[in-house]
Amino acid sequence: MRKMKAVMKAVAAPGLSLAEVDVPEAGPDDVLARVLAASICGTDLHIYNWDAWAQSQVKPPIVIGHECAGEVMEVGANVRRLKPGDRVAFESHIPCGSCYQCRNDMRHICDHLKILGLHRPGCFAEYVSMPEVCAWKVPASVPPEVVTLMEPMGNGVHAVHAADVRGKSVAVFGCGPTGLFAIACARAMEASAIFAVDIDRHRLELARVMGAGEVAEGADPDLTGWLVRRGGGYGVDVAFEMSGNPAAIRNAFGALKKGGTLVAFGIPSRPVEIEWSNELILKGRRVLGIVGRRMFETWETMQRLMDSGRLDPRPIITHRYPLADFETAFRALSERNSACGKALLLP
Ligand SMILES: [Zn+2]
Numbered sequence: 001m002r003k004m005k006a007v008m009k010a011v012a013a014p015g016l017s018l019a020e021v022d023v024p025e026a027g028p029d030d031v032l033a034r035v036l037a038a039s040i041c042g043t044d045l046h047i048y049n050w051d052a053w054a055q056s057q058v059k060p061p062i063v064i065g066h067e068c069a070g071e072v073m074e075v076g077a078n079v080r081r082l083k084p085g086d087r088v089a090f091e092s093h094i095p096c097g098s099c100y101q102c103r104n105d106m107r108h109i110c111d112h113l114k115i116l117g118l119h120r121p122g123c124f125a126e127y128v129s130m131p132e133v134c135a136w137k138v139p140a141s142v143p144p145e146v147v148t149l150m151e152p153m154g155n156g157v158h159a160v161h162a163a164d165v166r167g168k169s170v171a172v173f174g175c176g177p178t179g180l181f182a183i184a185c186a187r188a189m190e191a192s193a194i195f196a197v198d199i200d201r202h203r204l205e206l207a208r209v210m211g212a213g214e215v216a217e218g219a220d221p222d223l224t225g226w227l228v229r230r231g232g233g234y235g236v237d238v239a240f241e242m243s244g245n246p247a248a249i250r251n252a253f254g255a256l257k258k259g260g261t262l263v264a265f266g267i268p269s270r271p272v273e274i275e276w277s278n279e280l281i282l283k284g285r286r287v288l289g290i291v292g293r294r295m296f297e298t299w300e301t302m303q304r305l306m307d308s309g310r311l312d313p314r315p316i317i318t319h320r321y322p323l324a325d326f327e328t329a330f331r332a333l334s335e336r337n338s339a340c341g342k343a344l345l346l347p
């Protein structure tokens, strides 16, 4: 059996470890890829810290990681679309292909969804095996550090595409990586004005770099008043709630125009109370719940935006580490107020 280095959740406790494990098999419908670059997501931090959510999802021992760029090394007997040497990104959500959602073009909310690095050995390793259906072929000219960011950036593309922002004013609440990607996508999809809100000034600096025209402190008592004035006295057309913070959710409604769209992406840790009548019904607003990426409409849209040069995720990369230095990377990401966008792991 061939061996490889991988970052494992070896036991049901906080932390991760570097291990020598078997190179995964490529089944008949799978591709085996060499990992060229991987990136760390908030999900991986939950697994590292071993919080209640991680405990409910992950059964150690398992190799973690779900964002990566790969080069196809081997293909299974049923694989037709890909061949060794192809460069790929992976859709990390593995749909079953046969449930009601899958049969109705909603594979991103499949009833039996499996996730790379949670339910199947992940990509913080030298090799990863994934079903061919989840492999998104990219031109060999796209750098691996860009390719690995397609999976997380796809959340932003999905959110912004669903809200149809062209010519509209938008406010983004929460400038973690997905908020920053949403800002870049809103610019690429020609929003007329982009406002970014966060409590961390480093993140607000990144928000400007990604395309926000103006930024504001989340704790500013005049925040919603300011956004309403910026929206011509009526409020903004689209509010993206990317943080899951109850105060930010209230502010997102407070800044939104009547008839506007609230895009809900951030996941609150507890149920949130909203004034259903005044915030939603009587103002004629709509709320869009966004999860994952549409397979594969989101990927098509993202690839076109990247090919046209309008969407480039690279300014968000703030840290790069060899795979073996994963511990330093996770520590850096866990520290508050560190100027952290995305950290890459390079096997
Ligand atoms: Zn992720």
Ligand SMILES: [Zn+2]
Pocket (backbone or CB within 6 Å): 095, 096, 097, 098, 099, 100, 101, 102, 107, 110, 111, 112, 113
């Ligand atoms: Zn399904």
